[in-house]
Amino acid sequence: MLFEVIGSEWARNLAADEPERNPDAERTVQGVLASVSPEQLTSYVRDRTAELVAHRANLLAHARTEVLAGRRDVERIGRVLITIGHLAAEARAAGHFLVGYALRSSSAESRRHFELAVVAYRDLRAPLLAALAGLAAAAASLTPERIRDDRTIDGLLRAVTDIGRVDAECRRRITGPVDDYVTFLRLGRELMDGGPVPSTLLAAAEDELNILRTAMVAALPRPERAAAIARWIQALRGLPADSVLELEQLVDMLAEVRDWEPRLALLRDMIAHGDRRDETVIELARTLTELRRWDEARVELAARLGGRPGPEHVELLRFMVMTGYTVGDPETPQWARMLQAVGGELPESAMPPPTMSAEAGQARQPRRRLLARFENGSLTIDPSIPAGEVKEHMMAAMVLGLGAQKGSELLDDLAVKDPALYEKVLDYLPADARPVSEADAHLAAAEQLFQQRRYREAVTEYQAALAADPDLEFAQLGLGDAYYMLGEYRMAIAHFTESIAIRPTPQAFRFLGDAILRGQSDPHRAKQCYEQALELDPNYGGARNALRQVTLMLAEGGADGR
Structure with a gap:
């Protein structure tokens, strides 16, 4: 509530020119509002700077109306006013205030913009607006450290005093919301210091709730306590007792930072409090799997599946099959049959890319077919061997026929005496007979970890x-x-591309398409990758399935396919 009151006071005391009443001015404002990305907004400002400067009163009037109505979607107008502020100082000051107001109170950028508004309004000799921006700056960007620091509350009270020096009535109107905000700051500090989670319900706006959310995150070392705070926040929002909205946000955040143990505790808490959704069990199993506790995950999934899976279990079965293939569970084929029986489909493109073991295993097979054999001291040579290749076939056969120790000694001796022949011989040897290079050793370790x-x-x-x-x-x-x-798709795209640069393979193109689709939501480029994979291997089922899925996506207009 505090920021809405500050915004209302700012809007009421703003001295602004009368907006123009003409279609051009309205179109200029609507053009700003229609910019859906920072890039579009930058382009719009670059192309229409003169119009924006001429119609800045209209921009400001629109933003003022929004703020008076308690709405905070004014960031785009604020950023435009900052951009044209070198031509209009009052626009720059208002722009910084509006951007700070639009951003949530937990944002460090919000505080920075309010502080810039303070400086700008002081330069314009607008003390009340400067004092209001100063109060907003004191209340913004509340990290756990700032909530615990008494100087934060002192700063808020000093800002109220500064407002009172300029306008006593404004101070009177703003004192109550500041006191309420201070109450939540103290509550947040008590929660972070281990105090009891209250049961009383208080009126709380989004910014006050953000203080409690900060305390909730700070409590994550004790997940059960974080869950209790989350449930109290839900009650303050008027949500039903079985709601999980706050907990879900916390669970999602923990997945992003890969903090699995507290995530597991929160998911168990959700289920214990009546969450019966399959997606929650799936997330629980996913978290257990990340903790290398697949056996437990398997039990949870099987318990939810029950004895007779039906169409309502498609997503559950799909997850079991996908993860089962990844961890090598022997029952995965059975789950795949169940999935098919209930009408589910598991397109290969929807699965996480397989490990490198199959492809790398092919690479470790002999690159060339050996046409000689050394067995029991007898050497047999296929007469079809070209005359110039007899020696390399013969040496490779002896390396294999002499046994591991003597064969290795022969290979080492050959590496010293005839390096060129040594390299040729390696092409006829399977992986277990070739010396392991440093690169191969690391590659084998990487695949095992994967x-x-x-x-x-x-x-x-x-x-x-x-x-x-x-x-x-x-x-x-x-x-x-x-x-x-x-989930680091930008890096994945870079390395798949590098692999293709070394040697284009169907698998690399298919993987690149998956990464582009998930990381950049670009089905057009992904489709090209799948098509390139099929050009190299027309029988590559994974690429064919992926191409079918992305073609359907484009036809339906999904993921920017419109």
Whole structure:
């Protein structure tokens, strides 16, 4: 409530020119409001600066009306006024105030804009507007440290005093909301210091609730306490007892920062308080899996599935199949059959990209077919071997036929005496007979970590493999895959692209398409990637399914496909 009162006082005391009453002025304002992205707004201002300056009174009048109505969607107008402020100082001052007002009170940027408004209004010799902006700055950006600091409350009270020096009536109107805000600051501090969660209901606007949300986040080391604060916030919002809106936001935030233990506790709390949604059980299982506790996740999922799954369990089964394939659960084929039986479909493009083990396993097979054999001291050579290649076939057969120790010694000796022949011989040897390079050792470690869902650790090993061999395409592909699983799509796109630069493969193009689709919501580019994958391998089912899905998406106008 405090910020709405500050905004109302600011709007009432704002000295502004009378807006023009003509269609051009209205079109200019609507053009600003129609800019749906910062880039569009920048372009609009660049192309129409002269019009915006001429109609700045209309921009300000629109924003003033919104603020008086308690609405805070005034950021775009505020940023335009700041941009043209070099030509109109009052526009710059109002712009900073409006941007600060539009942003939530928890935003550090909000406080910075209010402080800039203070400076601008002082320069304009508008003491009341400067004092109101100062009060807003004192109340904005309330971090846990600032809530705990007595100087925050002192700053608010001093700002009220500053307003009273300029306008006693304004101070009278604003004192009550400031006192209420201080009450919530003290409540927030008590909650962060371990005090009891109140049961009484207080009138609270969004900015006051943000103080309590800050305390809720600070309580996460004790998840059950954070959950209790979340439930109190829900009660203050007038939500029903079984609501989970505040808890869901907290759960989502913990997923973003990959803090799994408190997330697990909150999800269990939601279920214990009556949340019966399959999606909550899925998130619980996902969190257990991230904690490498798949066995527990499996029990939770099976319990929710029951004995006779139906169409209502499609998403649950889809998650079980997708995760089951990832962790190598032997019952995954059975779950896939259940999914199909209830009418569900699992397009390969919807699954997390598979680990590199299958593709890398192919890479570890002999690159060329060996046409010689050394067995029991007898060497057999296929007569079809070209004369110039007999020696390399013969040496490779002896390495394999002599046994691990003697074969390794022969290979080491060959590496020293005839490096060119040594390189040729390697092409005929399977992975277990070839010496393990530093890059291969790191690659093998990375793949093992990936299969264990330890993606962050896998990233380190893939990077070590690339440090040893920058042209190791499977390490680039695996690194992109690990970043994909971490949700870091920009990095995934970069490494899939690098893998393609080393050697274009169907798998790399398919993975790149998935990363572009999820990370950039660009189905057109993703479609091109899937098509390139199919050009290289027309039988690649994963790319074909992905192409079918993205084509349908574009036809339906989803994800910017309109």
